[in-house]
Amino acid sequence: MLKCTSACAGCSDSLALRYVLKAAGPDTVLVVPACCTSVIQGIYPNTAFNIPVYNIAFGAAAACASGMSNAFRASGKKTNVIVYAGDGGTLDIGIQAMSGAFERGTDFLYICYDNEAYGNTGMQRSGGTPMGARTTTTPTGKTDAKKDIDAIIAAHNPPYMATACAAYPQDLFKKVQKALTFRGPSFIHILAPCPPGWRYSTEKSVEMGKLAVKSGMWVLYEREYGKLTINPQSKVAMKKPIPLEEYLAPQGRFRGIDAKTLELLRQHIAKNAKKLAAEEAEE
Amino acid sequence: MYEIRIHSRGGQGGVTAARLLALSAIHDGKYATACPFYGAERRGAPIVSFVRINDTPIKIYSQIKKPDMVVVLDASVMDVVDVLQGLKIGGKVLVNSAHKKEFAGFSTSHVDLTGIALRENLVVAGSPILNTPVLGALAKMGIISVDSAKKSIREMFTDERNVRAAEAAYTEMSA
């Protein structure tokens, strides 16, 4: 990644991407559907990247990557094919193509950087928006729960999948490296705190990411051939989570959240932790 | 036709300033259009918005190339943007500044909008609100009437501090 991208101040997407590309190395092609990264690249005739970036339509990233990966492998090339998509292009409009690519065992890495809204078009709700969050299309707070895309991906039994967070770059770096050693589809879901979307001041992105993990709203883990390992940061969080309010309070998008929704979120955190702990213990 | 270009940074309310200005002109019985710069707007990046005021309907949509007036809401953009580009000879410049500014060939006025906003405690998310007090300055310059300025502000904002800030700018600005 070169200097001078068009990212907002405090952007987690570009922070994460820097580590992703460091881990992936130069023999890599990025497949990017419509998302914030489309804009971060800059405007013709410039590009902010020194690896090939293939831009494709919003819902088509995984299908495009599927074709590209098959073509590279058919010509004996080992080039990494990495989809780098937002939550909109993954959980919503892109889910069909992603499911298909995973079901067919495509050899690629699908990375979803999740800022929990449609960032590129101005912060409308996505399937990844958490319950209670205000967006421009959920002005009084989203009433539906965040779609559990990790469970959906897990159901496809990929060789490797992981969650990550832009606030933990070394962890992300290792996970990307690991993912690329597997043949077949891998998936990394990165939480990407977003200052304009979540409405906090631009220097707090890393802090927000850490609070998300510490509160249990975001759990860091990996599954290798279905075997779950919860990462240490989240093990600590599960033992002693910080109060959810500490994570939500600095974010304007949760302003005015009612007690009932807050309780539902707490219940979700507890249930999720219990489920993951049980799954990990199961082996 | 009177054409005005407003310079600010993304997130400072430059687009709202254009809207309020156009709305005020409409309340004055004129025809007005306002438009933001057609680009990817990022918080903190320099942006421009445009306002056209006319006695008859405005049929022009293309960008203003030779404004009659330039408003600079954030003086720091002058380090990176040529705010005077295209400004008609003898055109007017209004700068948000506590200090007198001079640009040769143009009639320049200044008013400390930031200071006024801070005094009125007109601050949101750490940023002083400039788009309502600037209307007071524009009214003093005769672009719009004071009554229409107050009317548009009240239509958009319930907080009366906005009106007081506009009144303060009207008073403090030298004509």
Added chain:
Amino acid sequence: MKKIATGNKAVAEAVKQVQPAVIAAYPITPQTEIVEQIAEFVSTGELKSRYIPVESEHSAMAACIGASITGIRTFTATSSHGLLYMHEMTNWAAGARLPIVMANVNRSIGPGWNIWAEHTDAMQERDTGWLQVYVSTVQEAYDATLMAFRIAEHNDVLLPVMVNLDGFSLSHIMQPLDTVELGDFIPPMHLPHAIDPKNPAGYGGLTGPDQHYKFRWDIERSMRDSVKVIETTEKDFAKRFGRKYGFTEDYRCDDADVVVVSMGTLGKEAEVAIDMLREESVKAGSMRLRWLRPFPKLDLRGKEVVVIDRDYSFGFGGILAKSIQAQQKTDVYSVIAGLGGQEVTYEDIADFIRKRRIGEEFWFGVSDHV
């Protein structure tokens, strides 16, 4: 009531007054403010609609179809790639004879990604059976959206209507807006073929080679009948609310030697070019085409014709230019300008007219003879 609004907000205002029971939409620049304003109206209760935040544009239109066939009013909005993604379903909506109203904010097609005004997106829908109108002011965006519902739902039409507004050039520009008291301007909706479990029927199932063409003719017949409905609706609108429209908006065409035909905001800015040329003793006029479908019979007898296409059909030509050429059986000067938001000013338009070469095609910015 006098306000100031952007083109997008004006559309949302009209939708608010019409009160569709279901709205299914997916965000895309530069349409997003329509969807956001609607969501806000729904949250404050000003608009009693169920807003479905669907997961894609294909689903948006599919959801509108599902809602519409129950006999309720529905609305959606999109742009560019969203419209393209919807294309299978826009065909379906027209074939299913559903009076869906959609606002399309005209935007170009990638790659590369370009978010600015171009008409090719809606032009690619011209064969579907949708009625299409192109507006040029914020007021017109509001008025046309109101009228679209009445026209679509008329028993002689029962076809979906697309209201087109230029991306950014109109969607994001603020102009005065006068909202109206609708009264009974739009009659209550009655969909003759609405789903009714008490009168069960199969919808859109298999039809054989001996039947299918009849349904296709049916669409065309209604498209032809819609001409009268459009005329009557616009006349009634003028009577009640004082603003006249028409299939075209003609400016100084009567005694013109040369007429420039265009759509959208260029059609308005062209009038400034006309005034300039008249000062130079050039007898020019502007004809802003409003309705693309049904395509009207244009009166261009005895005039030289300059056509500005903010679109293109590769391997063929400017779509408007070719349509007019075919209809008028005369050569035109075909100008391709404004693609991807390329700036076209009244001075450029005046130049197109001054330097016209009838029978030729000129790509503004590419061809060099002007």
